[in-house]
Amino acid sequence: MNAEPTTLPTAADIASAATRIRHLVRRTPVLQLAAGELDVPVPVTLKLKYLQHTGSFKVRGASNAIALLGADQRVLPGVGVCCASGGNHGAAVAWAASRAGLRATVFVPDFAPAAKTDVIEAFGARLRRVEGFYADALTASRRYAEEENALRIDAYDAPSTVAGQGTLGLELVGQLPEGCPVLVGCGGGGLYAGVALAMAGRNPVTAVEPVSAPSLASALRAGEPVDVEVGGVAVDSLGARRAGRIATAVGLSLGMETLTVPDTAIVATRRLLWQRLRIVAEPGGVTALAALLDQPARFPDGAAVVVSGANTTPS
Template sequence: MNAQPVNIPSASDIADASRRIRTVTRRTPVLQVTAGELDIPVPVTLKMEFLQHTGSFKVRGASNVLALLRTTDRGVPAAGVCCASGGNHGAAVAWAAREAGLRATVFVPDFAPTAKTAIIESLGARLRRVDGFYADALVASQDHARRVGAFHVDAFDDPLTVAGQGTLGLELADQVPEGRPVLVGCGGGGLYAGTALALAGRNRVIAVEPSSAPSLTAALEEGEPVDVEVGGIAVDSLGARRAGRIATAVGLSLGMKTLSVPDEAIAAARTLLWQRLRIVAEPGGATALAAVLVHSEHFPDGATVVISGANTDLPASVG
């Protein structure tokens, strides 16, 4: 890792986040599924996080940031808040800002799906499309924050965001057996880091990445975040070109190895969720389940799988 210290949220930070946002976020349920029900190699417990407000886990982190911002001496700037997003974080910030009566501006890559941008605009946020990928939208959002004085809400590499995502892990501690591995899809790594910190010493949390966007895999191999090429069917939600410093530090401290899955397995996982359970998951939301199809030897007794998002149009190939 580079010399600059990494501010990793503590267990008490995650507990504080839980108390701060429990009245605005949903406690999402779990569903026990046998191997036969889903036609997969091992049984799984699905954490139905796609039932969260705006259809993804991102509301947890955004709500924690804005709730704390409003109670600090700094307060909320007149220009409101802004963020960069592939879609889900933007929808979460738009929702949290609307609940708090704040202005929000969301920068997205120009390929962001309509299913996600429509949610952002319906929640009253100003949408700004940017040529390129998430990293390009991030530069535009940070420039906007400096230019107009808006508060930038980071998608995955801020301790408050990670602590908010960690509240999902606290819920799992009440919902699933100790010792059973937990699989989460990973882009920048905020959900992985928060969940792993919340469940440290209780459940091993495994980050699952598309093989076409291996940002955390590369960071753990190099010992620090590095840029990688990104693409594939889950790029709108798991397409961070560089993993977060927090996720990298957490992964290194826990000796975590990522699991990679091809686009074909992600597509197959989405199809199974729809055909067998009538669950509509976006590609990023089904990526963790894809690991059960490809890497079941790592968890022969089953696993808990976070279905993290459902903001997608139902493809004809799934229907």
């Protein structure tokens, strides 16, 4: 029942989503750091998105998608929802579904960490582990949706999800000066697409991917989504084998080139955040910051970075 993934959400869709979910989500703060505070010679603004419900930005997209389902007269009370997730989207769907009184079934790769699956189950969702990667969990969720007549909440390639993520961009408009570059971590690309659409013409937005999972970079080179091998330390959150059509279309329309960073930079950034700021973030949550620390010359006047998730353990 999802809309065609090539349909891009409009500015009006994102504004409507912001109104729709304003009482559900938290407005998270930014932390401004002077040049040198994070061993980088430029100022850095951290958007502390891990302070959102369930520990990641994903609640925005899931809440908007489920709120729209609740307004759809075809959806009967008690109908279940399902999704595929590396963990964070599943936790967000579980949280939003519990608030809406809906059953939720979440499919995750079998390596999904307990720090994420525990959150999913804490909100009452049924957890289904699938052997393989996110793409395999996605296949299983689609099969389940057909067999059980459940409504599937897409993690990153549905207009309702992307519009919800785009509300983060609207929030940043009120927190950042015009022209300040914004870096976001990217798996399937829902966060990048939503924020880029919301801030288009005001702030340039760049997607950052691990070298070990270059889904959007490969899609932009090919001109369309293509399958890539994925792995590395951030695979549980940025491990989409194929970038979304929405993110690809947005990236192509804006002429955006992704940045990629090695796992070593991600691990070092995660350690630095803990040492300097006592922030415990997951690898995918610091990937965007890793690009700024690894390639500061690209942003001589500094940049804002979304620290997108913290469903992890300190070790």
